[in-house]
Amino acid sequence: MEPTQTDRLIVEGLVLTTAADGSPHLAPMGPQVDRQFQSFTLRPFCTSQTFANFERTRTAVFHVTDNVELIARSAIGRMVQLPEYQTIDVSPGYALADCCRWFALRATTADLGPPRATFHCEVIQSQHVRDWFGFNRAKHAVVEAAILATRIGILPAADIRTEMARLESLVQKTAGEQERIGWELLCAHIQGKLEPE
Secondary structure (H helix, E strand, O other): OOOOHHHEEEOOEEEEEEOOOOOEEEEEEOOEEEOOOOEEEEOOEOOOHHHHHHHHHOEEEEEEOOOHHHHHHHHHOOOOOOOOEEEOOOOOOEEEOOOOEEEEEEEEEEEOOOOEOEEEEEEEEEEEOOOOOOOOHHHHHHHHHHHHHOOEOOEOHHHHHHHHHHHHHHHHHHOOHHHHHHHHHHHHHHHHHOOOO
16 A cells, blocks of 8 residues: 555655766655655656756665765765765665665656656665664755755845854753754855855
């Protein structure tokens, strides 16, 4: 039986696709999923590299991760070094070596209409890698800030500044090193991209 709309929710994580030369490309994304993680709906912007890769191959790997520094870096293109990957025996051929779970996906239907395409996907392979760290308000704040960083030019600058100011106290109160690094990277990026007040 197909899950109803109320059975579905959005889970933030990292999606891996492969470029034309076969190299892995990592980007943050929040697909719609059912609670059993049996079906995924990915909605990349049609201007993104993720869309170009996925439209060409129709395969991707979605990672459930608590590494918010990696989410922050991938959101703004600030990878100091590429993360470690493991090879998997289904397309696209790679998955993050350090994540909580990963799901190899294959698109079953696609609506390519801009501004965001819609790919409905089935899971063709999955793996539990390690336990999830647990709830942490600073991790939540960094994920929210990463989303804001990808919405510059879409959301009003004043709204982004207001939301960042609200999230900052969560980081100050509850962050560890990973969360602080991710937050500082995102703050610098957003400040540099927004028009001066």
